[in-house]
Amino acid sequence: MVGLETEFGISAPGCAMNPMQLSARSVAAYAPFSRAGRWSQAVRWDYEDEDPLADLRGGRLARDLADASLLTDLPGSPAPSAPASASDDSQPGGSADCREPSAPSALAAGASLNQGIGGVGQSLAGGLCDWGVPGVGAGEVVRDLAAEQALPPGASLRTGKQLQRQALTNLVLANGGRFYVDHAHPEYSSPECTTPFAAMVWDRAGELIAAQAVAQLKAEGMQVHAYKNNVDGKGATWGAHENYLVSRALPLDLLNSLLATVLVTRQIVVGAGRVGLGERSEQSGFQISQRADYIHTSVGLQTTYARPLLNMRDEPHADGRDWRRIHVISGDANRFDVPILLKVGITNLALWLLETQPQALEPLLLTGDVVAQCHQVSRDLSLKTKLSAAGGEFSALQIQQKLLDAVKVACVERFGGLEASQIGSAAQVIELWQKVLDGLASDISTVADCVEWVAKYQLCQGLRWRGRIGWDHPRLAALDIQWGDVDGAIIKRLDAGGRIMRLACAAEVADAVAVAPPDTRAYLRGWAVANLEHTVGASWTSILYQPPGWPHIVRLSLKSLRPQPDITQYLHEQLKHQGSLSGQPKSN
Template identity: 35%
Template sequence: MMTNQRVVGIETEYGVALDPDTEVGAIPNLRHTPEGLSVVTAQAVRSWQASLRPDGRAIGWDWEGEDPLNDLRGTRLDRASADPTMLTDDPHRFAPASSEAHSAEDDTFSVQELVGQSSPMLTNVVMTNGGRFYVDHAHPEYSTPEVLTARDAVVWDVAGEHVARRAMKVAASYGSPIALYKNNTDSKGLAYGSHENYLLAREVPFALLRDCLVPFLVTRPVICGAGRVGIGKNSETCGFQMSQRADFVGDLVGLQTTFNRPIVNTRDESHAGSKWRRLHVINGDANRFPGSILAKVASSRAWLAALEAAWKTAHSAPPIEGLFLDCDPVEAGWQVSHDIDFVTTLRCADGRERSALEWQWAAANTVADFLHSQDRDVLLADALTDALTWVDTVRMLREDPVAAARRVEWVAKRTIFQALSERIPGGWSSAKLAALDIQWADLRPGLSPVDKLRAKGHVEDVAPATEIIMAATQPPTGTRAKVRGNAVTHRKDLVAASWTSLVVRAGWDRLQRIELRDPFSNESLTS
């Protein structure tokens, strides 16, 4: 069964460090590690969220129904065989960081050794805006509430930056100053994710979904890459590339998210009824430019809308099979990110060689034309708007560099960094450029070049700042996030919540779980 709407959500893991302006001895040694600082961050958000309720209680996470080992391909990975990093459903133990990461010190320790015996149970918090904040793989993570439009996805994703700033402020007031960064790598081999989630009809065959997704996701950094100084996981080659994530993607299809990362992730937690699957996209960048987030989500929604419409009307693929890649997709992904001048080409199934920009131009226009030809009862809401946003973004890249630099983050970043590389000793190998790359992602107010660009009007605004600030505490309308967020704010009997439930007190020592299985239901629930 199809719906005329699509639920979207974005999860962002933030980079975290001790505030560079703080002396190491100023806070307990146990908190100097990323794990410890992540706990500090999550506890700061938990404390802030508790202050928003009249009873001063934070609302914890309901772990019932979590299943990170279920696979879209119709299988389920045995828990004993799973890599420890995949076990994100244990309320008493944190999933470790990527197995590819290296500790700089031998005297490591578990997060459970922190003062206060911190655990996922004590650091997860359900927010008044319907989202979630927690520690995941040694990083603080913000998950937006469910939204129905690409624009709202931008609003609630950028609202997470305000949540991060609030966390830094609260942590500093407790004597634990931290700095948070919205990026995907520390350029020293450590990577962390920004994952998108799209509700999709399960009746669309996985094989068709996979075949259509691969070329789209391989070339998508052209319109939404965040830009990165350094090439290779450890920045072993000097230079600049489109995507922060691309060098860490090393497989075609897989369930894993922290090692040998796949182009198409098969994690199958729909957090909805059996007719739905949640498409979990893990190879995108964390963006500071709202326009890049818009392009990323709108293009993905348009691509999926064309796929669903084609399957619903003809049980076939949309007319994009000629754009399938006739080359190694993983290597193509690296090539696309590294080829910032669109010099090299990708061999396609129709026999043509296309640069990544030409591929995106052909795909955007094909999808827009296809969606325009469909009966309106077949189309998803906003499908044509999403397609036109996609077309417009690629057009900017082809014809209007000034407009493109306001929307597409990697373009603006490259322009600035290219000019600097030509003036400073060492060029792209300069430590100053590497440091500025990290500073670009710095969420401390006023320290990032992005803040300065925005103040000068050089960054496209998707929504007013006041709306984004409100979204840090207020839920969106149109989905069950409204019910969840309102419950967190107002229900005195609420104990915990999840994407699909509210847990309330039903007596002195009894609890009751209220199901929220329908993601499109936003009817109020009274206590």
């Protein structure tokens, strides 16, 4: 299971709004489209299961010691960016849990009424009158015990007076994803996906969502641009995050070592390219990765200062007894299909190898300073820099090839071959991975249509040659920024000229804006948002629905990763009651 997140850069020349206000305005502009155009009232975020201060290494950071940028569980109050001088001095397990206890999430007899839900960020944000839900107001709550008993297992109830106001900065989407303000940026979180191809398609759908928000603001007279990139070249950076669900049984130290090796070396395959060296482009030049210069530690709980390769937040959004969510914050935002697919595919296959044949990985694990190695790989356009690994000195290209070779051997041993009929979606990943490595080893120009940093480098070199300019020229910095513009001309021209290898057609990406993946719980979330008018909230693990005429909100559990038949049936019945059979959720 995987999901991708993109924070968009946002600018509006001449606009008096600060970045937080502009981001909030951008998200609000998309609200009328967030439910596939069927309902005017947006569906907002349910914060009840948010737990941003739990640490994978053990324990929980005390709330009063946490930087404000870590507090992403506050309804109506987007977490700010951290100051540049901030540092992470907290120790895992050293702080007591200072959260207030949450209400029980399940009902003893299938359904009951939960009263007095407390705790900062633990109730659904948004008063019921603000939701536009009819039939709810102040006064005595009348319980319908028969209706409560008919709820699916794990469902619970909320009352209107327990809900708080939330600004319109956090939207749940018809495709099962999320569009919201995070750290002064509009951020798109894709729905949960089961294949690298699906992750790529639904990630690209986020570009269309951001472009639609921009178009709406332009129609209102604002000159706004949204950028799918990671830096402004002047010191600011924002994230493109990846989330992988892995077994909690995997040793955390070994998991961190493997992922550090993968993340440092895969830059040569999936980097987006950047003009400038250093956080503030103190030196002129070109490097492979947008994010590398902003990575300062290997692991950490923080995401906006002293940035780590791997975020240690222990928020699985699933059964925490079985699963960990690996949160990668060091990757680049990509405009090309192949690097999006490969960053997910390579990481997935490496994690699979760790689960099945960990001994094959041991010689490849980096033993040196992984932060320094991350910076070195990004700045080495020759791809020859040697890195210290358990099995010797290897270049990033050599480690990637050895990792791919180990994956191939394991697939043949376990499944009998490398065909799609034998290994499914992994076949496409392996084929493209090998194609890219072969091109990087022989002639990088042969893979310019599928390696983003190579394509950007070629374009910059052409501009340098024609204009007889150096890497410090502002035209090159402008090209780098314009590359990420979701409505800009550069990517459109490359597409029109056949200079980008597209794996998904435009129609597939457009469909993913309004429809969720059919094989994960995201389908139920997205279906409810699109089809049930009285869906009022949702999260990764819940749907909040108020049946017409009820004084309660039903909270349906989505802890199961697949669409659940009992919840499917319940939502189908609600659609009948709504009086419009516009479709049926699928049951797997």
